[in-house]
Amino acid sequence: MPELPEVETVRRGLEARATGRRIVDVEVRHPQVIVGSAELFEQDVRGVIGRLDRKGKAIAVELLALNGDAPHYLLVRLGMTGQVTVVSRDYPLEPHTHARLMLENGEEIRYRDIRRFGRLRYCTREELEEIFSGMGPDAPAMTDAEFLAALAGRRTPIKSWLLNQGRLAGVGNIYADEALFAARIHPLSEARSLKPAQARELRRAVEHVLRRAIAMQGTSLRDYIDIEGRPGRFRIKLKVYQRTGEPCPRCGAKIRRLVLGGRSSHYCPRCQRRRRRSRR
Ligand SMILES: [Zn+2]
Numbered sequence: 564m565p566e567l568p569e570v571e572t573v574r575r576g577l578e579a580r581a582t583g584r585r586i587v588d589v590e591v592r593h594p595q596v597i598v599g600s601a602e603l604f605e606q607d608v609r610g611v612i613g614r615l616d617r618k619g620k621a622i623a624v625e626l627l628a629l630n631g632d633a634p635h636y637l638l639v640r641l642g643m644t645g646q647v648t649v650v651s652r653d654y655p656l657e658p659h660t661h662a663r664l665m666l667e668n669g670e671e672i673r674y675r676d677i678r679r680f681g682r683l684r685y686c687t688r689e690e691l692e693e694i695f696s697g698m699g700p701d702a703p704a705m706t707d708a709e710f711l712a713a714l715a716g717r718r719t720p721i722k723s724w725l726l727n728q729g730r731l732a733g734v735g736n737i738y739a740d741e742a743l744f745a746a747r748i749h750p751l752s753e754a755r756s757l758k759p760a761q762a763r764e765l766r767r768a769v770e771h772v773l774r775r776a777i778a779m780q781g782t783s784l785r786d787y788i789d790i791e792g793r794p795g796r797f798r799i800k801l802k803v804y805q806r807t808g809e810p811c812p813r814c815g816a817k818i819r820r821l822v823l824g825g826r827s828s829h830y831c832p833r834c835q836r837r838r839r840r841s842r843r
Contacts, residue, residue: 619732
């Protein structure tokens, strides 16, 4: 599933390839990936592509109106298997291509999504701000103070806390496991049980793993590709994620897997000891 580094890689690719281009026509091939009416989406998504913003795992494409009206936005969420590519308009159409945004230069932006959990939404500035305000701070930009405040009093396992997009935006299963390993914290530790020094260590680990992954264009496990169709290169750097049974790169103990909320967590049983809140 694309997480912040993969989404940021797509954002940068779109910025390089599509900024300043005008969308002249839209074809929706599967309405399930569109929020609201697919017919209106086809009519409304027009204009010159301006700024590309991202918060968490969502990309906002600014659409500048030619008549000087207020800009609108195209919000892109990749879901589980969403892919955005920019190709020549005569490039053969691949299966599961659900939307095509034709550009004036003979290229087009294609949205492809095998599982169809991703969504494209046309919205106003106000709607976009409301969506973004429902998310926590963007994970790599979070301060120690924000991080500590958000942890306070939370009984939830730290792994689940990291995945909650309302607390901090952008971290998914891969980078949560990697950050917990780097900070030597057991995934089932209660969020509130972390000592301030550990919490700061974890925040730094989250930022570090996300920034390193962005620098390597993300992690490709199955479906993720960048705008040019290339996989990310961070997979070889993963230390615990999907390495069950392999030796811990720090201590040699076998990496274990546990299931929490229907999702796998990978951790070292020796480096990442479970702690409970001490009773008073
Ligand atoms: Zn270890």
